[in-house]
Amino acid sequence: xxxxxESGPGLVKPSETLSLSCTVSGGSISSYYWNWIxxxxxxxxxxxxxxxxxxxxxxxxxxxxxxxxSLDTSKNxxxxxxxxxxxxDTAIYYCARDPVGGGVLDxxxxxxxxTVSS
Amino acid sequence: AIQITQSPxxxxxxxxxxxxxxxxxSRSVGTYLAWYQQKPGEAPKLLISGASALHSxxxxxxxxxxxxxxxxxxxSRLQAEDSATYYCHQYYxxxxxxxxxxxxxxx
Numbered sequence: 001x002x003x004x005x006e007s008g009p010g011l012v013k014p015s016e017t018l019s020l021s022c023t024v025s026g027g028s029i030s031s032y033y034w035n036w037i038x039x040x041x042x043x044x045x046x047x048x049x050x051x052x053x054x055x056x057x058x059x060x061x062x063x064x065x066x067x068x069x070s071l072d073t074s075k076n077x078x079x080x081x082x083x084x085x086x087x088x089d090t091a092i093y094y095c096a097r098d099p100v101g102g103g104v105l106d107x108x109x110x111x112x113x114x115t116v117s118s
Numbered sequence: 119a120i121q122i123t124q125s126p127x128x129x130x131x132x133x134x135x136x137x138x139x140x141x142x143x144s145r146s147v148g149t150y151l152a153w154y155q156q157k158p159g160e161a162p163k164l165l166i167s168g169a170s171a172l173h174s175x176x177x178x179x180x181x182x183x184x185x186x187x188x189x190x191x192x193x194s195r196l197q198a199e200d201s202a203t204y205y206c207h208q209y210y211x212x213x214x215x216x217x218x219x220x221x222x223x224x225x
Contacts, residue, residue, distance in 0.1 A: 045154075045162065045205055047214040060213040061119070094161055103209025104152050106173065108161035 002027040004095050004109035012089075012116050018082040022095030022109055029053065029071055033098035034078045035105060036069060038091040046091075050098065051078060085116045120144050120208050124217030132225045137193040139204055139220045146186045147210035153182055153191045156219075157202045165204075166191065198224055 008020035022034070033056075036048040049059035051069040059067050066083045082089060092113050096105040121144040131137050141151065149169035154162035164173045166182040169189055179194045193200055201224050206217040 044219050045207070045216040047216070058212045062213075103150060103214060104164065104167040105154075105162075105207070106164050106167075108163070111161050 002032075002097055002107050004097065004107060006093060006095050006109045006112040008112060008114070010113060010115060012085055012114060013118050014086055014116055015084055018080070018085050018089060018114055018116070020080045020093055020095075020112065020114070021077050022079070024076045024078070024097075027097075029073055029076045029078060033101045034069070034071065035096045035098055036080045037094045037096055037105070037108075038089075039094070039111070040088075040091045043091075048080065048082075048093075052101065056101070087116050090114065090116045119213050120147060120211055120215050122206060122208055122215055122217040124206055124220055126220060127218065128221040128223065130223045130225050131196050133196055133198055135196045137196050137200075137222060139191040139206075139222075141184075141189045141191075141206035141217045143187045143189075143208055147208040149185050150208060150210035151182075151184070151189050152207045152209065153180075154205045154207060155200075155202045156205065162205060193222070196222070196224065200224075 003025045005023045012018045030053045033052045035050040051057040068081045071078045092111040094111045095109045097107040123142045151169045153166040156162040170182045181192050183190050203219045203221045205219050
């Protein structure tokens with residue numbers, strides 16, 4: 001059974017880059033589609049983007065110029081980088097699996113809170 | 119982006135009651151709609167995909183219906199453990215978008 005675990009700094013300064021990783025266990029990162037979703041405190045869900053090992057990817061236009069998702073097959077991890085962060089980027093960040101590339105998110109990590117503050 | 123309007127934003131019901139949550143998309147998404155359950159402090163959990171297909175392990179009291187732009191999640195007999203926030207999610211087109219959520223409380 002696939003398990004996902006997010007990791008990364010819980011505090012990032014404004015204008016700096018948010019970097020998170022998601023470690024995949026119980027399955028190969030080469031087999032599925034990998035997503036990031038975020039949730040501002042007390043708010044709803046916002047899809048950030050996805051990546052596949054073949055290079056297919058897409059990002060939310062609201063973040064497109066600042067966001068990048070990459071895969072590291074040697075570590076069975078995928079990562080999120082979000083540049084030039086502001087307080088509006090404060091959120092719980094979840095990684096999630098799409099098993100077939102259809103868009104359904106069937107496995108989620110527990111989430112990690114990232115606060116943007118000086 | 120496809121906007122999704124979810125209603126109600128919250129509902130309070132007694133155990134054994136039937137609860138209905140609706141989502142309306144700003145344009146047709148076919149049946150490319152999923153429902154997730156999120157309990158406080160936890161990640162969302164997939165309940166239904168393809169508008170009506172119950173995910174493996176999901177309780178049979180949960181059902182989904184609809185197509186096009188209008189969708190419904192029904193809890194046939196509310197249980198205490200169903201206290202959570204429910205989100206619909208369209209995956210017909212990028213960017214994927216979610217409804218605003220419905221908080222289900224037990225009276």
